[in-house]
Amino acid sequence: MAIPDPVLVHDWHPLAKVEDFAGGRVVASRLLGEDLVLWADGGRFHAWRNLCVHRGARLSLGKVKEGCLQCPYHGWTYDESGTCVKIPAHPDQKPPARAKVTVYGCREAYGWVWGCLSGTPNELPVFPEWADEGVRRFTMGPYEMDAGGPRIIENFLDLAHLSVVHEGILGMASHGEIGRYTVEKTPGGVFAKDIVIWQPDPDGSGKPAMANYTYRVIRPLTAYLTKHAGTSVFTMMIIATPVDEVRTKAWIVFSMKGADDTPSQQLVDWTDRVFLQDKPVVQSQRPELLPLDLQAELHLNCDRTSIAYRQWLNELGVGFGTS
Amino acid sequence: MIDDPVLLNDWHVVARASELGASTARPARLLGVDLVVWRGDQGIQVWDDLCVHRGAKISAGRVREGCITCPYHGWTYNTDGECVRIPAHPSQKPPPRAHTNVHPVKVAYDLVWTCLGSPSGDLPPFPEWDDPAYRNIPCGPYPFNALGPRVIENFLDVGHFPFVHAGYLGDPGHTEIDDYEAEITASGVISRDIPIWQPDPDGTGRAAKVLYTYEALRPLTARFTKAQGEQRFCMIDTVTPVDEGRSLAWAIMAMNYSFEVPAEKIVKFQDEVTAQDLPIVESQRPELLPLDLQAELHLRSDRTAIAYRKWLRQLGLRFGTS
Numbered sequence: 001m002a003i004p005d006p007v008l009v010h011d012w013h014p015l016a017k018v019e020d021f022a023g024g025r026v027v028a029s030r031l032l033g034e035d036l037v038l039w040a041d042g043g044r045f046h047a048w049r050n051l052c053v054h055r056g057a058r059l060s061l062g063k064v065k066e067g068c069l070q071c072p073y074h075g076w077t078y079d080e081s082g083t084c085v086k087i088p089a090h091p092d093q094k095p096p097a098r099a100k101v102t103v104y105g106c107r108e109a110y111g112w113v114w115g116c117l118s119g120t121p122n123e124l125p126v127f128p129e130w131a132d133e134g135v136r137r138f139t140m141g142p143y144e145m146d147a148g149g150p151r152i153i154e155n156f157l158d159l160a161h162l163s164v165v166h167e168g169i170l171g172m173a174s175h176g177e178i179g180r181y182t183v184e185k186t187p188g189g190v191f192a193k194d195i196v197i198w199q200p201d202p203d204g205s206g207k208p209a210m211a212n213y214t215y216r217v218i219r220p221l222t223a224y225l226t227k228h229a230g231t232s233v234f235t236m237m238i239i240a241t242p243v244d245e246v247r248t249k250a251w252i253v254f255s256m257k258g259a260d261d262t263p264s265q266q267l268v269d270w271t272d273r274v275f276l277q278d279k280p281v282v283q284s285q286r287p288e289l290l291p292l293d294l295q296a297e298l299h300l301n302c303d304r305t306s307i308a309y310r311q312w313l314n315e316l317g318v319g320f321g322t323s
Numbered sequence: 324m325i326d327d328p329v330l331l332n333d334w335h336v337v338a339r340a341s342e343l344g345a346s347t348a349r350p351a352r353l354l355g356v357d358l359v360v361w362r363g364d365q366g367i368q369v370w371d372d373l374c375v376h377r378g379a380k381i382s383a384g385r386v387r388e389g390c391i392t393c394p395y396h397g398w399t400y401n402t403d404g405e406c407v408r409i410p411a412h413p414s415q416k417p418p419p420r421a422h423t424n425v426h427p428v429k430v431a432y433d434l435v436w437t438c439l440g441s442p443s444g445d446l447p448p449f450p451e452w453d454d455p456a457y458r459n460i461p462c463g464p465y466p467f468n469a470l471g472p473r474v475i476e477n478f479l480d481v482g483h484f485p486f487v488h489a490g491y492l493g494d495p496g497h498t499e500i501d502d503y504e505a506e507i508t509a510s511g512v513i514s515r516d517i518p519i520w521q522p523d524p525d526g527t528g529r530a531a532k533v534l535y536t537y538e539a540l541r542p543l544t545a546r547f548t549k550a551q552g553e554q555r556f557c558m559i560d561t562v563t564p565v566d567e568g569r570s571l572a573w574a575i576m577a578m579n580y581s582f583e584v585p586a587e588k589i590v591k592f593q594d595e596v597t598a599q600d601l602p603i604v605e606s607q608r609p610e611l612l613p614l615d616l617q618a619e620l621h622l623r624s625d626r627t628a629i630a631y632r633k634w635l636r637q638l639g640l641r642f643g644t645s
Contacts, residue, residue: 035608055480055607057603057607058608061603061606072603073483074482075486088498089500089622090499091498096620098620099620
């Protein structure tokens with residue numbers, strides 16, 4: 001495979017939910033333009049190229065059998081290492097050495113199965129609240145968008161749309177002005193703090209408050225938000241899985257400390273609603289590939305997080321989903 | 324138009340003759356070219372589906388008095404493809420450029436065949452059609468989002484029966500394929516008398532080994548004969564290359580036994596078998612059949628496919644191959 005992106009290829013990307021594998025189901029997926037088959041056996045997860053080397057059929061149409069994955073076409077059977085161990089048309093013949101599937105990195109975290117196309121993967125992004133028994137934690141998504149990952153992350157970091165796209169929830173038309181805030185760009189990412197926004201319903205509890213935002217972009221397609229509003233602390237991490245350059249699945253993990261009288265389902269519905277409001281706008285953006293040249297689109301004071309994000313992507317050399 | 328001299332000069336099916344009424348035209352598509360097929364006084368016509376006046380599709384028009392009329396401005400074409408009447412100027416003789424592109428037509432096996440170039444040979448033979456010992460049963464056309472060479476190679480494939488057609492044409496308990504030979508001849512590829520285990524080869528419910536003989540007759544036409552004692556089940560499969568991503572597979576079965584079994588039941592069985600093949604063939608990557616034999620893996624049981632790929636390379640087929 002031609003390496004689709006020298007940076008993203010080393011990152012972990014969520015591909016499926018653990019529950020998708022119930023009953024031995026085999027899952028078709030796609031990451032960075034590469035078709036993948038995902039399967040599980042005995043609690044171990046596998047992410048392979050979705051192609052039987054014999055006649056190019058998709059292994060995702062096949063079956064898990066006795067710890068192996070069987071091709072749907074001629075029954076070629078591959079063990080956990082991706083090596084063909086059985087060719088039913090010639091049961092006495094040792095399968096040829098070339099009869100192997102390309103195997104990728106695969107692991108489980110946050111109830112999701114993650115894949116990495118590189119043999120030298122980076123660390124998984126950490127959501128610190130996941131280990132904290134004292135807060136409520138949720139996962140959401142995947143939200144499928146016909147848009148590139150960088151456009152989705154930039155929208156997550158965007159402040160000025162809150163009073164327009166999410167009016168009545170995260171902003172009000174009468175309070176559209178964005179004040180000064182601090183942005184730092186380091187080799188490890190982008191950090192924006194001291195962002196203060198008046199919000200009618202900052203966290204799904206239905207109580208208006210001055211919200212104080214802090215953003216951390218920790219990987220090109222992973223960002224983390226902390227929001228203090230009233231007595232609650234709300235955190236959210238978004239991981240945008242690049243299906244291909246203009247299709248993305250966004251995965252969300254979030255936590256809530258405080259607002260104990262708000263039912264969990266209400267928090268989940270609130271998040272869902274906010275993402276569905278963003279979807280048509282982000283899908284409409286042209287060019288679909290985020291322009292890293294800062295002359296290509298217009299940038300204002302309120303856009304300093306996205307300016308830093310584009311500069312950082314450029315320094316890292318992220319090509320996929322950018323122009 | 325798809326630029327492949329081998330297929331441009333070959334015959335392809337665009338309709339079933341018995342389904343063409345006297346007053347209807349129907350659209351077809353071959354090698355990326357839109358065609359109109361209609362029945363005129365002089366026989367079945369196959370033309371480019373384009374009125375030269377404003378590019379409307381003639382197939383949406385009407386057949387009347389041996390002519391076909393464009394649905395847009397009523398330009399009327401005779402069976403030579405010449406415009407004989409322009410209603411907006413009834414007294415003016417239509418200009419000589421007002422004619423359509425007419426393609427040669429042959430009708431055989433109740434199928435309408437055409438050729439977009441200069442025919443390089445005859446239609447593929449199917450002698451059982453005229454043999455009174457046989458009953459002929461047409462089936463299809465089956466649309467595939469896959470290209471002809473992958474569809475034909477699947478038709479020639481013996482190793483997939485126990486997996487894709489378990490209970491129909493194969494049994495997961497009998498997967499081994501005995502040795503056989505495949506031969507490239509002057510007229511194509513032939514693999515004779517391949518013993519194949521089948522759960523119910525003749526409808527009696529008794530499993531047995533039958534002998535399959537496969538032939539590739541044209542790049543996108545193949546047949547097999549399944550023999551068990553005196554019983555013969557033959558099938559010809561010809562794939563119309565619709566465009567760069569789609570195919571249409573037309574088939575005829577011929578049997579010299581089980582005349583009492585209704586044709587609908589036999590067609591239904593074949594429909595189910597094709598529905599089993601469809602998702603697998605559509606999933607194959609690359610979509611273009613690799614003629615370089617190093618690109619995929621080949622075993623002894625794939626000898627027919629190896630010979631087919633070599634033969635396509637000898638013929639110089641470009642379409643649907645890499």
